[in-house]
Amino acid sequence: MPRRGMFQTTNASVIDGYCEISKPVDLEYKGGYPGDDGTAVKQPHANPSNSDPVSYASKVALVKPKNKINFRYIADTNQMEDVDVMIPMESVRKVQDRFTNVLFGYFLGKRLAFPVVDYYVSNKWEKYGLQKCMMNGKGFFFFKFSTKEGMEQVLQDGPWLIRNIPIFLKCWSPNTELKKDELKKIPVWVKMHDVPLAAYTEDGLSLIASKLGDPKMLDNETSKMCEDSWGRSGYARAIIELNADKEMKDAISVAIPNVEEGGFLKSTIRVEYEWKPPRCSSCMVFRHSTEMCPLKVTELVQGDNKDKEKVDDQGYKEGNKRKKGKRQPIQVKDRQKFVYKPKVRADQHDKYKPSTSKVPPVNLTNSFGALSSNESDEDNDQDEV
Template sequence: MLQKKTNTSKPNADGTHNSWADKVRVTDSSTRFTLEPLSRQPLGCNLKVTEAMLLDNSAQWNRCVIGFFPGFRMPFHVVNSIASRAWRSYGLENVTTTANGFMIFHFKTEDELHIVLEKGPWMFGGKNIILQQWHPRFQFDKNKITTLPVWIRLHGLPFPLWSKQGLSLAANMVGRPLSCDELTYNYTRLEYAHLCVEVDATLPFVHRFEIESPLSVEPLTVTMDYEWKPSRCEQCHVFGHCCPTPTEEKGKGKTHVDSPASPTQLQPEPQLTSSTPLANTHIAPHPPADKPFNITPPFNPHMSYTPTPNLILL
């Protein structure tokens, strides 16, 4: 009769036993990295980190883009496959993920990273992915996203304001100015001005504003379309969800809450033909065409987009 073998090995300090693979595994110093031998801190004290320590190893992280899908979690192997196919030629080295659903895309250089961001917005398998460059204060918490970059189309903006200063002033009426697209920069599509702005979850979305200027006795009205509008919670002041208001819970009324996040389906952009008059379409000074146009904000990680999403199917 076969007898069941008992485990005669001595247990570890925590009561567990080493597996056979643990016993026969061969390791050497090449698989380990020596850390700094520091003095032990008193029990119960907090770890104090300085600004210099945070920036000491930031060079490699500055080449990373953080991405996530609003209201959706795509399997890692799908994201890795799509990103590799789309961005390998732009210097994508590898893709990693965090426990709470954020994706980290590592690039060879920051310049290649910015090329990918400028070609956005991107859609993976029909799902909109939000991208922004890593920065030391980034919080990997989807419940703490208070600012997001969005693209808007301004209708009715006077041509004299199609300059860096004028576009910046117009964008500032909606959010924090970030950038504009090439067609707006070269004013070769005059149906609307296409701008990227950073919106704040503590403030409602702006859909129109008026301009007072010597151009007209009456104020000029500028309206706008959002190419993608994230859901915004008026109670929590964050993006990504909408809490019901007390009046909605009691059924006594409804408070306007922005619709759930979903990319807006837009018609193809019309092309400017030779019959379109170009005279007097630009009066204010404009930067030379051979220089890249970027409404440069103060240091901020949030990303910019371009007009038509790059749709990548599975």
């Protein structure tokens, strides 16, 4: 039977088109069976040396556009006051024809990354006829649909929340100004923790959610709890349209009637917002926070004299309005004179004082007194002689 090369491949190379991979030479050995003539047949090489060489530049050369853009100098004949250039109507109509059935959207606060938005809309809006998506430098997203019906259906099936952050959609037209509106209502996913089991009904959850805003939709697990009161009871999750005129509550107190004994049982429900929109308590809108309100003038207190200076939203002071007065003389306290006092330990106080007690006499006897007495006797003997 024929033997094939061990590293032979018949699949197309991954880098095919840039450089071709040479295949090992296959040898079909005709031996070991009747009719063997002992010859080996050499298969043709995948990249024969006698073929015409192809340069690398031709492989990676950029494909030129079919229609060359006529980018040229044009003198503006139409003049308008306070305007340098006036776009002709024909150019606007061309772009309008390209942007038919297009929605544009934006996020409040920090926007999401384009790959995240593109992945979401590609999966969710494919059934509506979404064709392509793009984003400009100011964070606005554009979505093109194949039909007008699909585009309108996307607006009707909203609100759309991407990673729990709502995206606000509008129809695009050449006269539309791309700006983020100051909104009064925003849909947000809200978790209501520690909801009593007796409140897991359509009316019960609707009453609780109405204290936060306008209830829109429950998630699947919470809907099951409303049907048979069995399932996830840790929290109820719902989309609630918040109103900028109302403060965002963090807790709701609930009273539940006691059917058997009468009276009521009180309970507290903790509210968790999966995304908190920036809300201004002065303007009563959802776009910027109260601290970053452009209409607010901040008063700064500096030093002990409490001089107030008005500062705008960008941190610039209106002017130095400090009162000019006489300078008070600087009072400097006199330093305490340094007096040297030697420090004596307590055990050294009585060392140098004369003793008043009677001291016993000191014995002055010499143990070698016998020697001195002998010497004196010898001297006396010599004197007598």
